[in-house]
Amino acid sequence: MLQGKKILLGVTGGIAAYKCATLVRLLVKQGAEVKVIMTPDAAAFVTQQALSVLSKNKVETEFFAEDKTWNNHVHLGLWADAFVIAPCTANTLAKMAYGLCDNLLMATYLSARCKVYVAPAMDVDMLKHASTQANLKKIASYKNVIIPTEKGELASGLEGDGRMAEPETILAILEKQLKSAGKLTGKKVLITAGPTYEEIDPVRFIGNRSSGKMGIAIANEFAKQGAEVTLVLGPSKLSPEKNVNCVRVESANEMFEHCTSLFKHSDIAILAAAVADYKAADYSPKKIKKTKDNLKIKLEPTPDILATLGKQKKKQCLIGFALESENVIEYAKQKIKNKNLDFIVANSLQDEGAGFATDTNKVTIIDKKGKVFNYPLKSKEAVAKDILNFTLSYLKK
Ligand SMILES: Cc1cc2nc3c(=O)[nH]c(=O)nc-3n(C[C@H](O)[C@H](O)[C@H](O)COP(=O)(O)O)c2cc1C
Numbered sequence: 001m002l003q004g005k006k007i008l009l010g011v012t013g014g015i016a017a018y019k020c021a022t023l024v025r026l027l028v029k030q031g032a033e034v035k036v037i038m039t040p041d042a043a044a045f046v047t048q049q050a051l052s053v054l055s056k057n058k059v060e061t062e063f064f065a066e067d068k069t070w071n072n073h074v075h076l077g078l079w080a081d082a083f084v085i086a087p088c089t090a091n092t093l094a095k096m097a098y099g100l101c102d103n104l105l106m107a108t109y110l111s112a113r114c115k116v117y118v119a120p121a122m123d124v125d126m127l128k129h130a131s132t133q134a135n136l137k138k139i140a141s142y143k144n145v146i147i148p149t150e151k152g153e154l155a156s157g158l159e160g161d162g163r164m165a166e167p168e169t170i171l172a173i174l175e176k177q178l179k180s181a182g183k184l185t186g187k188k189v190l191i192t193a194g195p196t197y198e199e200i201d202p203v204r205f206i207g208n209r210s211s212g213k214m215g216i217a218i219a220n221e222f223a224k225q226g227a228e229v230t231l232v233l234g235p236s237k238l239s240p241e242k243n244v245n246c247v248r249v250e251s252a253n254e255m256f257e258h259c260t261s262l263f264k265h266s267d268i269a270i271l272a273a274a275v276a277d278y279k280a281a282d283y284s285p286k287k288i289k290k291t292k293d294n295l296k297i298k299l300e301p302t303p304d305i306l307a308t309l310g311k312q313k314k315k316q317c318l319i320g321f322a323l324e325s326e327n328v329i330e331y332a333k334q335k336i337k338n339k340n341l342d343f344i345v346a347n348s349l350q351d352e353g354a355g356f357a358t359d360t361n362k363v364t365i366i367d368k369k370g371k372v373f374n375y376p377l378k379s380k381e382a383v384a385k386d387i388l389n390f391t392l393s394y395l396k397k
Pocket of ligand 1 (some may be wrong): 011040180
Protein backbone atom coordinates (compact mmCIF):
# COMPACT_ATOMS: atom_id res chain seq x y z
CA MET A 1 0.00 0.00 0.00
CA LEU A 2 2.90 2.40 0.65
CA GLN A 3 5.12 1.09 -2.15
CA GLY A 4 7.66 3.76 -3.11
CA LYS A 5 6.47 6.29 -0.51
CA LYS A 6 9.14 8.10 1.46
CA ILE A 7 8.26 8.36 5.13
CA LEU A 8 10.28 10.38 7.61
CA LEU A 9 9.66 9.34 11.21
CA GLY A 10 10.51 11.76 14.01
CA VAL A 11 10.82 10.15 17.43
CA THR A 12 10.79 12.21 20.62
CA GLY A 13 11.54 11.42 24.26
CA GLY A 14 8.35 9.78 25.49
CA ILE A 15 7.89 6.33 26.94
CA ALA A 16 5.83 5.34 23.87
CA ALA A 17 9.01 5.62 21.77
CA TYR A 18 9.38 1.83 22.06
CA LYS A 19 6.26 1.49 19.88
CA CYS A 20 7.94 3.26 16.99
CA ALA A 21 10.09 0.16 16.34
CA THR A 22 6.83 -1.65 15.42
CA LEU A 23 5.73 1.35 13.37
CA VAL A 24 8.98 1.30 11.36
CA ARG A 25 8.55 -2.45 10.72
CA LEU A 26 4.97 -2.00 9.53
CA LEU A 27 5.90 0.89 7.22
CA VAL A 28 8.81 -1.03 5.67
CA LYS A 29 6.61 -4.10 5.26
CA GLN A 30 4.12 -1.98 3.29
CA GLY A 31 6.89 -0.98 0.87
CA ALA A 32 7.71 2.49 2.25
CA GLU A 33 11.25 3.82 2.40
CA VAL A 34 11.69 4.97 5.99
CA LYS A 35 14.22 7.38 7.49
CA VAL A 36 14.22 8.14 11.20
CA ILE A 37 15.35 11.20 13.11
CA MET A 38 15.30 11.35 16.90
CA THR A 39 15.52 14.10 19.46
CA PRO A 40 18.49 13.71 21.81
CA ASP A 41 16.05 12.80 24.63
CA ALA A 42 14.44 10.02 22.56
CA ALA A 43 17.70 8.07 22.75
CA ALA A 44 16.90 7.30 26.42
CA PHE A 45 13.79 5.37 25.35
CA VAL A 46 14.73 3.54 22.12
CA THR A 47 18.10 2.88 20.54
CA GLN A 48 19.34 4.37 17.31
CA GLN A 49 20.70 0.94 16.37
CA ALA A 50 17.30 -0.78 16.60
CA LEU A 51 15.60 1.85 14.42
CA SER A 52 18.51 1.85 11.99
CA VAL A 53 18.34 -1.94 11.54
CA LEU A 54 14.56 -1.88 11.10
CA SER A 55 14.49 1.10 8.74
CA LYS A 56 17.62 -0.04 6.83
CA ASN A 57 18.82 3.57 7.04
CA LYS A 58 21.09 5.60 9.29
CA VAL A 59 19.22 7.26 12.16
CA GLU A 60 20.16 10.87 12.83
CA THR A 61 19.84 12.91 16.03
CA GLU A 62 22.28 15.78 15.72
CA PHE A 63 22.80 18.58 13.20
CA PHE A 64 26.26 17.16 12.53
CA ALA A 65 27.19 13.49 12.07
CA GLU A 66 30.20 11.96 13.84
CA ASP A 67 32.42 12.68 10.82
CA LYS A 68 31.39 16.37 11.16
CA THR A 69 29.28 16.29 7.99
CA TRP A 70 26.02 18.18 8.17
CA ASN A 71 22.80 16.16 8.44
CA ASN A 72 20.95 18.34 5.99
CA HIS A 73 17.52 18.97 7.52
CA VAL A 74 16.35 20.84 4.41
CA HIS A 75 17.06 17.81 2.21
CA LEU A 76 15.37 15.51 4.71
CA GLY A 77 12.31 17.76 4.77
CA LEU A 78 12.11 17.86 0.98
CA TRP A 79 12.81 14.12 0.61
CA ALA A 80 9.76 12.99 2.55
CA ASP A 81 6.27 12.34 1.16
CA ALA A 82 5.05 12.35 4.76
CA PHE A 83 6.64 13.31 8.10
CA VAL A 84 5.28 11.44 11.10
CA ILE A 85 6.22 12.59 14.61
CA ALA A 86 5.44 9.63 16.86
CA PRO A 87 5.49 9.79 19.77
CA CYS A 88 5.29 13.54 20.08
CA THR A 89 6.04 14.80 23.59
CA ALA A 90 4.41 17.80 25.25
CA ASN A 91 7.79 19.48 24.93
CA THR A 92 8.11 18.98 21.15
CA LEU A 93 4.45 19.91 20.72
CA ALA A 94 5.12 23.25 22.43
CA LYS A 95 8.18 23.85 20.25
CA MET A 96 6.13 23.11 17.14
CA ALA A 97 3.47 25.57 18.26
CA TYR A 98 6.04 28.35 18.61
CA GLY A 99 8.50 27.45 15.84
CA LEU A 100 11.53 26.68 18.01
CA CYS A 101 14.48 25.23 16.16
CA ASP A 102 16.95 23.82 18.68
CA ASN A 103 17.41 20.29 17.33
CA LEU A 104 17.52 18.37 14.04
CA LEU A 105 13.91 17.20 14.37
CA MET A 106 12.58 20.73 14.86
CA ALA A 107 14.69 22.14 11.99
CA THR A 108 13.38 19.37 9.73
CA TYR A 109 9.79 20.02 10.84
CA LEU A 110 10.13 23.69 9.97
CA SER A 111 11.66 22.82 6.56
CA ALA A 112 9.26 20.05 5.55
CA ARG A 113 6.94 20.75 2.63
CA CYS A 114 5.02 17.50 2.98
CA LYS A 115 2.12 16.82 5.33
CA VAL A 116 3.14 16.35 8.96
CA TYR A 117 1.33 13.76 11.10
CA VAL A 118 1.62 14.18 14.84
CA ALA A 119 0.88 11.38 17.31
CA PRO A 120 1.02 12.91 20.80
CA ALA A 121 1.74 10.68 23.80
CA MET A 122 1.85 11.79 27.38
CA ASP A 123 0.33 11.32 30.79
CA VAL A 124 -3.35 12.14 31.25
CA ASP A 125 -2.81 15.40 33.17
CA MET A 126 -0.08 16.64 30.82
CA LEU A 127 -2.52 16.17 27.95
CA LYS A 128 -5.37 17.85 29.79
CA HIS A 129 -3.25 20.88 30.68
CA ALA A 130 -4.57 24.07 29.08
CA SER A 131 -1.20 24.86 27.51
CA THR A 132 -0.97 21.41 25.85
CA GLN A 133 -4.54 21.74 24.59
CA ALA A 134 -3.80 25.22 23.24
CA ASN A 135 -0.63 23.94 21.56
CA LEU A 136 -2.51 21.07 19.95
CA LYS A 137 -5.09 23.51 18.56
CA LYS A 138 -2.33 25.75 17.32
CA ILE A 139 -0.41 23.06 15.45
CA ALA A 140 -3.66 21.70 13.95
CA SER A 141 -4.31 25.20 12.62
CA TYR A 142 -0.92 24.98 10.83
CA LYS A 143 -2.45 22.14 8.74
CA ASN A 144 -0.64 19.35 10.61
CA VAL A 145 -2.70 16.17 11.03
CA ILE A 146 -3.18 15.24 14.69
CA ILE A 147 -3.49 11.51 15.26
CA PRO A 148 -5.70 11.35 18.37
CA THR A 149 -4.40 9.84 21.59
CA GLU A 150 -6.11 6.76 23.00
CA LYS A 151 -7.53 6.02 26.44
CA GLY A 152 -6.24 3.25 28.67
CA GLU A 153 -3.58 2.40 31.21
CA LEU A 154 -0.67 4.82 31.10
CA ALA A 155 3.00 4.21 31.90
CA SER A 156 2.60 6.24 35.12
CA GLY A 157 0.02 3.73 36.34
CA LEU A 158 -2.82 6.21 35.89
CA GLU A 159 -5.80 5.48 33.67
CA GLY A 160 -7.02 7.93 31.07
CA ASP A 161 -6.38 9.66 27.78
CA GLY A 162 -2.82 10.13 26.54
CA ARG A 163 -1.62 6.83 25.09
CA MET A 164 -0.05 7.14 21.67
CA ALA A 165 -2.24 5.70 18.90
CA GLU A 166 -1.25 2.12 18.13
CA PRO A 167 1.26 1.71 15.24
CA GLU A 168 -1.44 -0.13 13.22
CA THR A 169 -3.76 2.91 13.59
CA ILE A 170 -1.01 5.30 12.50
CA LEU A 171 -0.25 3.06 9.51
CA ALA A 172 -3.93 2.94 8.48
CA ILE A 173 -4.19 6.76 8.63
CA LEU A 174 -1.05 7.16 6.51
CA GLU A 175 -2.22 4.61 3.94
CA LYS A 176 -5.58 6.33 3.60
CA GLN A 177 -4.16 9.84 3.38
CA LEU A 178 -1.27 9.04 1.04
CA LYS A 179 -3.50 7.01 -1.26
CA SER A 180 -6.04 9.78 -1.62
CA ALA A 181 -3.32 12.41 -2.01
CA GLY A 182 -2.44 11.35 -5.59
CA LYS A 183 -3.90 13.23 -8.51
CA LEU A 184 -4.31 9.95 -10.43
CA THR A 185 -5.56 7.68 -7.67
CA GLY A 186 -7.88 5.01 -9.11
CA LYS A 187 -6.57 5.40 -12.68
CA LYS A 188 -5.04 2.45 -14.50
CA VAL A 189 -2.16 3.46 -16.72
CA LEU A 190 -0.35 1.42 -19.35
CA ILE A 191 3.11 2.63 -20.34
CA THR A 192 5.64 1.12 -22.73
CA ALA A 193 9.36 1.85 -22.72
CA GLY A 194 12.69 0.69 -24.04
CA PRO A 195 13.69 -0.89 -27.34
CA THR A 196 12.56 -4.24 -28.70
CA TYR A 197 14.92 -6.96 -29.94
CA GLU A 198 13.90 -8.94 -33.00
CA GLU A 199 15.78 -12.20 -33.27
CA ILE A 200 17.54 -13.18 -36.49
CA ASP A 201 19.22 -16.31 -35.12
CA PRO A 202 20.10 -17.50 -31.57
CA VAL A 203 22.82 -14.83 -31.17
CA ARG A 204 21.82 -11.91 -33.40
CA PHE A 205 18.96 -9.48 -33.28
CA ILE A 206 17.69 -6.20 -34.72
CA GLY A 207 17.53 -3.57 -31.98
CA ASN A 208 17.85 0.14 -31.40
CA ARG A 209 19.58 2.55 -29.03
CA SER A 210 16.61 3.29 -26.74
CA SER A 211 17.54 3.05 -23.05
CA GLY A 212 13.99 3.09 -21.67
CA LYS A 213 14.83 6.13 -19.49
CA MET A 214 12.00 8.37 -20.71
CA GLY A 215 9.23 5.78 -20.37
CA ILE A 216 10.53 4.66 -16.97
CA ALA A 217 10.55 8.28 -15.75
CA ILE A 218 6.92 8.64 -16.92
CA ALA A 219 5.92 5.39 -15.20
CA ASN A 220 7.53 6.54 -11.93
CA GLU A 221 5.84 9.94 -12.10
CA PHE A 222 2.35 8.55 -12.79
CA ALA A 223 2.74 5.94 -10.01
CA LYS A 224 3.85 8.71 -7.63
CA GLN A 225 0.50 10.40 -8.27
CA GLY A 226 -1.37 7.27 -7.16
CA ALA A 227 -2.01 5.68 -10.55
CA GLU A 228 -1.89 1.91 -10.91
CA VAL A 229 0.86 1.73 -13.50
CA THR A 230 1.84 -1.26 -15.63
CA LEU A 231 5.04 -0.72 -17.55
CA VAL A 232 5.69 -3.03 -20.49
CA LEU A 233 9.45 -2.70 -20.75
CA GLY A 234 11.62 -3.90 -23.61
CA PRO A 235 15.20 -5.07 -22.98
CA SER A 236 16.60 -2.28 -20.78
CA LYS A 237 19.28 -2.28 -18.10
CA LEU A 238 17.12 0.05 -16.03
CA SER A 239 14.18 -0.68 -13.72
CA PRO A 240 11.27 1.46 -12.53
CA GLU A 241 10.48 2.17 -8.87
CA LYS A 242 8.88 -0.58 -6.82
CA ASN A 243 5.39 0.92 -7.06
CA VAL A 244 5.28 0.26 -10.81
CA ASN A 245 4.15 -3.19 -12.05
CA CYS A 246 6.82 -4.06 -14.58
CA VAL A 247 6.33 -6.64 -17.34
CA ARG A 248 9.60 -7.32 -19.15
CA VAL A 249 9.39 -8.29 -22.81
CA GLU A 250 11.88 -8.81 -25.60
CA SER A 251 10.19 -8.49 -29.00
CA ALA A 252 7.57 -6.26 -30.65
CA ASN A 253 5.22 -9.25 -30.82
CA GLU A 254 5.45 -9.84 -27.07
CA MET A 255 4.92 -6.13 -26.39
CA PHE A 256 1.91 -6.20 -28.72
CA GLU A 257 0.33 -9.17 -26.89
CA HIS A 258 0.68 -7.53 -23.45
CA CYS A 259 -0.45 -4.08 -24.61
CA THR A 260 -3.57 -5.27 -26.43
CA SER A 261 -4.72 -7.25 -23.41
CA LEU A 262 -3.85 -4.53 -20.83
CA PHE A 263 -5.32 -1.66 -22.85
CA LYS A 264 -8.92 -2.89 -22.40
CA HIS A 265 -8.67 -2.24 -18.67
CA SER A 266 -6.64 0.98 -18.87
CA ASP A 267 -7.73 4.59 -18.52
CA ILE A 268 -4.57 6.04 -20.02
CA ALA A 269 -1.92 4.51 -22.28
CA ILE A 270 1.40 6.17 -23.07
CA LEU A 271 3.44 4.37 -25.69
CA ALA A 272 6.99 5.60 -25.30
CA ALA A 273 8.81 2.42 -26.41
CA ALA A 274 10.98 2.47 -29.51
CA VAL A 275 9.41 -0.60 -31.10
CA ALA A 276 11.25 -2.14 -34.05
CA ASP A 277 9.33 -1.56 -37.29
CA TYR A 278 10.68 -4.72 -38.91
CA LYS A 279 11.66 -8.21 -37.86
CA ALA A 280 13.33 -11.09 -39.69
CA ALA A 281 10.74 -12.91 -41.78
CA ASP A 282 12.46 -16.24 -41.20
CA TYR A 283 14.12 -16.89 -37.86
CA SER A 284 17.11 -19.20 -38.19
CA PRO A 285 17.16 -21.64 -35.25
CA LYS A 286 20.88 -22.24 -35.97
CA LYS A 287 23.55 -19.53 -35.94
CA ILE A 288 23.95 -18.18 -39.48
CA LYS A 289 27.46 -19.06 -40.67
CA LYS A 290 29.77 -16.44 -42.11
CA THR A 291 30.53 -16.93 -45.81
CA LYS A 292 32.15 -14.77 -48.48
CA ASP A 293 28.75 -14.12 -50.08
CA ASN A 294 26.47 -11.20 -49.32
CA LEU A 295 23.79 -12.08 -46.85
CA LYS A 296 20.21 -11.06 -47.48
CA ILE A 297 17.80 -11.07 -44.59
CA LYS A 298 14.18 -10.69 -45.53
CA LEU A 299 12.36 -8.36 -43.16
CA GLU A 300 8.65 -8.12 -42.50
CA PRO A 301 6.78 -5.45 -40.55
CA THR A 302 6.12 -5.93 -36.84
CA PRO A 303 2.55 -5.37 -35.57
CA ASP A 304 1.66 -1.68 -35.19
CA ILE A 305 0.85 -1.46 -31.47
CA LEU A 306 -0.20 2.20 -31.47
CA ALA A 307 -2.52 1.82 -34.48
CA THR A 308 -4.09 -1.33 -33.01
CA LEU A 309 -4.78 0.39 -29.69
CA GLY A 310 -6.16 3.37 -31.63
CA LYS A 311 -8.69 1.02 -33.24
CA GLN A 312 -9.52 -0.69 -29.92
CA LYS A 313 -9.92 2.67 -28.17
CA LYS A 314 -13.18 3.39 -26.34
CA LYS A 315 -12.87 5.84 -23.43
CA GLN A 316 -9.12 5.57 -23.01
CA CYS A 317 -6.73 8.47 -23.40
CA LEU A 318 -4.09 7.28 -25.89
CA ILE A 319 -0.77 9.09 -26.06
CA GLY A 320 1.93 8.36 -28.59
CA PHE A 321 5.57 9.32 -28.98
CA ALA A 322 7.24 10.40 -32.19
CA LEU A 323 10.98 10.53 -32.66
CA GLU A 324 11.87 11.95 -36.03
CA SER A 325 14.94 13.31 -37.74
CA GLU A 326 13.01 15.79 -39.93
CA ASN A 327 9.55 17.36 -40.36
CA VAL A 328 8.84 16.44 -36.74
CA ILE A 329 5.61 18.43 -36.30
CA GLU A 330 4.15 17.44 -39.66
CA TYR A 331 4.77 13.70 -39.10
CA ALA A 332 3.46 13.96 -35.53
CA LYS A 333 0.21 15.58 -36.72
CA GLN A 334 -0.29 12.80 -39.27
CA LYS A 335 0.36 10.17 -36.61
CA ILE A 336 -2.34 11.64 -34.32
CA LYS A 337 -4.90 11.25 -37.13
CA ASN A 338 -3.76 7.90 -38.53
CA LYS A 339 -3.52 6.24 -35.13
CA ASN A 340 -6.48 7.90 -33.38
CA LEU A 341 -4.38 9.48 -30.60
CA ASP A 342 -5.42 12.07 -28.03
CA PHE A 343 -2.05 13.76 -28.20
CA ILE A 344 1.51 13.06 -29.13
CA VAL A 345 4.87 13.82 -27.56
CA ALA A 346 7.37 14.57 -30.31
CA ASN A 347 11.10 14.93 -30.14
CA SER A 348 13.69 15.56 -32.76
CA LEU A 349 16.95 13.69 -33.26
CA GLN A 350 18.34 17.05 -34.42
CA ASP A 351 17.93 18.66 -30.99
CA GLU A 352 21.07 18.31 -28.90
CA GLY A 353 20.37 16.49 -25.62
CA ALA A 354 17.08 15.02 -26.89
CA GLY A 355 16.18 11.45 -27.83
CA PHE A 356 17.81 8.12 -26.97
CA ALA A 357 20.09 7.26 -24.06
CA THR A 358 20.47 10.84 -22.80
CA ASP A 359 19.43 12.07 -19.35
CA THR A 360 17.63 15.01 -20.91
CA ASN A 361 14.93 15.53 -23.49
CA LYS A 362 13.34 18.39 -25.40
CA VAL A 363 9.77 17.69 -26.35
CA THR A 364 6.87 19.27 -28.17
CA ILE A 365 3.36 18.16 -27.33
CA ILE A 366 0.78 18.36 -30.10
CA ASP A 367 -2.89 17.88 -29.37
CA LYS A 368 -5.76 16.57 -31.54
CA LYS A 369 -6.62 20.08 -32.71
CA GLY A 370 -3.07 20.56 -33.95
CA LYS A 371 -2.13 22.98 -31.16
CA VAL A 372 1.61 22.87 -30.50
CA PHE A 373 3.19 23.19 -27.02
CA ASN A 374 6.96 23.60 -26.96
CA TYR A 375 9.02 22.72 -23.87
CA PRO A 376 12.68 23.59 -23.23
CA LEU A 377 15.48 21.02 -22.72
CA LYS A 378 14.97 19.37 -19.31
CA SER A 379 15.88 16.24 -17.36
CA LYS A 380 13.75 13.24 -18.37
CA GLU A 381 12.19 13.32 -14.87
CA ALA A 382 11.11 16.95 -15.41
CA VAL A 383 9.77 16.06 -18.89
CA ALA A 384 7.79 13.21 -17.28
CA LYS A 385 6.23 15.79 -14.90
CA ASP A 386 5.29 18.01 -17.87
CA ILE A 387 3.63 15.05 -19.61
CA LEU A 388 1.75 14.20 -16.40
CA ASN A 389 0.53 17.78 -15.98
CA PHE A 390 -0.48 17.97 -19.65
CA THR A 391 -2.42 14.70 -19.28
CA LEU A 392 -4.18 16.00 -16.15
CA SER A 393 -5.30 19.21 -17.83
CA TYR A 394 -6.32 17.25 -20.97
CA LEU A 395 -8.48 14.89 -18.87
CA LYS A 396 -10.16 17.84 -17.14
CA LYS A 397 -11.36 19.33 -20.46
C1 LIG B 1 10.67 8.18 32.20
C2 LIG B 1 10.19 9.37 31.45
C3 LIG B 1 9.09 9.25 30.66
C4 LIG B 1 8.60 10.34 29.95
N1 LIG B 1 7.52 10.20 29.14
C5 LIG B 1 7.01 11.28 28.51
C6 LIG B 1 5.84 11.13 27.71
O1 LIG B 1 5.29 10.05 27.55
N2 LIG B 1 5.35 12.24 27.11
C7 LIG B 1 5.95 13.48 27.25
O2 LIG B 1 5.42 14.43 26.70
N3 LIG B 1 7.06 13.62 27.98
C8 LIG B 1 7.62 12.55 28.62
N4 LIG B 1 8.74 12.70 29.39
C9 LIG B 1 9.39 14.02 29.44
C10 LIG B 1 10.28 14.23 28.21
O3 LIG B 1 11.24 13.20 28.12
C11 LIG B 1 10.96 15.58 28.29
O4 LIG B 1 10.01 16.61 28.25
C12 LIG B 1 11.99 15.78 27.24
O5 LIG B 1 12.57 17.07 27.38
C13 LIG B 1 11.38 15.67 25.86
O6 LIG B 1 12.30 16.07 24.89
P1 LIG B 1 11.99 15.98 23.35
O7 LIG B 1 10.63 16.49 23.13
O8 LIG B 1 13.03 16.85 22.70
O9 LIG B 1 12.17 14.56 22.94
C14 LIG B 1 9.25 11.60 30.09
C15 LIG B 1 10.37 11.71 30.89
C16 LIG B 1 10.84 10.62 31.57
C17 LIG B 1 12.06 10.77 32.44
